[in-house]
Amino acid sequence: MKKPIALLALLLGASLLASAADAKKLLVVTVTKGFRHSSIGTAEKVLGKLAGDEKAGFTVDYARTDDELASKMSASALKQYDGFIFANTTGILPLPDKQAFLNEVKNGKAFIGMHSASDTFHGPSGVDPYIEMLGGEFATHHAQAGVECLVQDGRHPAAKGLGEAYCIEQEEIYLLKNYNADGNVHELLVLDKHPNNKKKLGHFPIAWCKEYGKGKVFYTSLGHREDVWENQRYQRHILGGIRWALGLEPGDATPQAKPLSPIAPK
Numbered sequence: 036m037k038k039p040i041a042l043l044a045l046l047l048g049a050s051l052l053a054s055a056a057d058a059k060k061l062l063v064v065t066v067t068k069g070f071r072h073s074s075i076g077t078a079e080k081v082l083g084k085l086a087g088d089e090k091a092g093f094t095v096d097y098a099r100t101d102d103e104l105a106s107k108m109s110a111s112a113l114k115q116y117d118g119f120i121f122a123n124t125t126g127i128l129p130l131p132d133k134q135a136f137l138n139e140v141k142n143g144k145a146f147i148g149m150h151s152a153s154d155t156f157h158g159p160s161g162v163d164p165y166i167e168m169l170g171g172e173f174a175t176h177h178a179q180a181g182v183e184c185l186v187q188d189g190r191h192p193a194a195k196g197l198g199e200a201y202c203i204e205q206e207e208i209y210l211l212k213n214y215n216a217d218g219n220v221h222e223l224l225v226l227d228k229h230p231n232n233k234k235k236l237g238h239f240p241i242a243w244c245k246e247y248g249k250g251k252v253f254y255t256s257l258g259h260r261e262d263v264w265e266n267q268r269y270q271r272h273i274l275g276g277i278r279w280a281l282g283l284e285p286g287d288a289t290p291q292a293k294p295l296s297p298i299a300p301k
C-alpha cells in the first residue's frame with residue numbers, strides 16, 4: 036500500500052472507531068410482569084433499526100428476561116449505559132436495585148418510556164418514585180380509537196416534523212393518573228377531546244418530556260399497536276425523543292403541564 040492510501044485508511048479507520056466509541060449506549064428493557072403486548076417484538080426491531088443508522092448516535096442492548104435484568108441492571112452494571120428505554124414493560128419489574136437505577140437517571144442519564152412504561156411499577160397507593168420520575172401513570176383505556184394529537188412544542192426533536200398535529204387512525208389511548216407529580220412535565224402531544232367521546236372537550240396528555248434531577252425523561256403513551264411502531268411518523272417521534280433525552284439534540288423542557296381532565300368516558 037502506498038503511503039497516502041495507508042494514511043487515509045488509517046484515518047478512516049480511526050474516525051469509524053471514534054464514532055462507534057462516541058455512540059451513546061442504551062439498554063432497552065422489554066420484560067413484562069403484567070399484560071404482554073404482541074408489539075414487543077416489533078418494538079425491539081424498530082429500536083434496533085433506529086440505532087443501526089450511524090447518524091442516530093446511539094447503540095442498543097436488550098434486557099428481555101429476568102436474568103438479563105439481574106445482570107445488566109445491577110448497581111455496577113447500570114453504569115455502562117447512558118440511558119434506558121422501557122418499551123411496553125408492565126408490572127413490578129424485578130430490578131436488582133431500583134433506587135440505584137433511579138439515581139443513575141437523576142444523576143444525568145436518559146430515560147425513555149413507550150406506552151405501557153406507565154403501566155409499570157403501579158403503586159398500591161400514592162405515587163411510586165418510578166412514576167414520579169416518569170411523570171404519569173396508566174389509569175385505564177377504552178376501545179381503540181382514531182385521534183388527533185396536537186403538537187405543543189413543534190421545535191422539540193420529538194415533535195419536529197409532525198406539523199401541527201399527529202393523526203393516528205387507530206390506537207389504544209391511555210387515560211392517566213398521577214400526572215406531573217413533581218411539577219416538571221413539558222407537554223409535547225396532547226388531545227383536546229376525550230379519545231372515546233369526541234364531544235367531551237378536555238386535556239388528555241399523550242407525550243411529554245421532563246427533567247429529573249440532571250437526567251432527561253421522554254415518555255410517549257403511543258405504541259400499543261404494531262402498525263403504530265412501524266409508522267414513519269412514530270419512528271421520527273421516538274427517535275427525536277431518544278436523541279433529546281441522550282443530550283444529542285437540544286429541546287425545551289420548561290415545565291408547563293395543564294391539569295388532567297376527568298377520565299370517565301361519558
Ligand SMILES: [Zn+2]
Nearest residue numbers: 072150207259
Ligand atoms: Zn396497550
